[in-house]
Amino acid sequence: MTTSRSTTGLTETGATSWAPSVATAARHPSPPHDACGGQLTGLSGEITSPRYPESYPNDAECRWSIGAPDGGTPLTLVFVDFQVEGGQGCGFDYVAVFDGPTAAAPGLGRYCGSARPPRTVSSTPHLLVLFKSDFNIAHSHQRGFRFAFTFSFRNFSSPRYPNFYPNNLQCQWSIQLPPGYRVRIFFLDMDLEGRSSLTGGCDYDHVAAFDGGAENGSLLGQWCGQDSPAPITSRSNWVLLMLHTDRNTAKRGFSIAYVGGDQLQQLKRHHPVPAPQDAPALLAHG
Ligand SMILES: [Ca+2]
Ligand SMILES: [Ca+2]
Known part of the structure; x- marks a missing residue:
């Protein structure tokens, strides 16, 4: 059939946009090299680790605080690439995800190594992504990560x-x-x-x-x-x-x-995007 x-x-x-979410990122005061982190207020966007896909710097600390400016629905976070120095308990370099705007919120996961973290859905309209690297890199090349976030x-x-x-x-x-x-x-x-x-x-x-x-x-x-x-x-x-x-x-x-x-790349309103009514169509011929 x-x-x-x-x-x-x-x-x-339910306007979403690629450029504004990145363009409106307010960077934290940071050293002259490898600025990272910020407040991300768009409805969707993509983030990479510093210098990606080259090795990220040592002693990095990045905090991306993601949330719609006027609240909204839960956020989904997807890592599309991931390679961070691994170690017992992710004690060297790691990415941690928190279910709220700050690291005081409940932790949703702490990740390192080369296994891509699972898809994460927040229970609030905010997520914090924290990246920390220690003073050295055990293996020659660690390209870091790329993740995308969206409400939809x-x-x-x-x-x-x-x-x-x-x-x-x-x-x-x-x-x-x-x-x-x-x-x-x-x-x-x-x-x-x-x-x-x-x-x-x-x-x-x-x-x-x-x-x-x-x-x-x-x-x-x-x-x-x-x-x-x-x-x-x-x-x-x-x-x-x-x-x-x-x-x-x-x-x-x-x-x-x-x-x-x-397509207009203008974020005029900040309504959360309603979920589609149907799953994508599947047309299979046996
Ligand atoms: Ca390291
Ligand atoms: Ca085949």
Whole structure:
């Protein structure tokens, strides 16, 4: 059986924006090098550790306090890349997340090493992300981290994820937002059958994203194996994601999160973004 639904995820009053949340970050007074941290008041944005993806400095202490200026709904935090010096109890370098505007709030987790922290949802409209590094780095290169925050993440994954996906799939997910919005997609996990050794291409299993909501739209990218693409942003308000699998060799699949961004890049109002009514459409042919 075949079903097809489109998701209209955001309303016009739920304006989100990429640039303002970063542009309005007020930096703490800090040493001349590697300023970090700040008050983030946008509805969504992305942050990286100092010097990312080069090694972060020693003796760093960064505090990102994230929250909508007039309250709102819980925040979601997603780490899209993570590599911080590990150690027993994360005693050397670490990232800690607190469920409120300061480090006095309850801790939600303390992370180090190269395992990406889990998706975090606050119970208040505020989160504090604290990063500390000690006086040295045990191993040569630690690239640090990149995380995204928003009030409106949606996510989905391949069929049966994280178990092996079925063979002979032709799945599509249609992400449609109101006119004027763009779709920002974060790849949280990807494990598909690898490239062809003959052609070097994603000939067997692959996921592809098309701008414009149709297969004849412009290709935003095509991935396979253990690719870990940087986040992508559409030019239109409609993205079609397709998963193709061939007749043998299955893997874990993929997990993706997305959010809508306002093309005008102006944050006029600060309403929280209501959750979409429907999950993305899944079109699977057995
Ligand atoms: Ca260190
Ligand atoms: Ca396959």
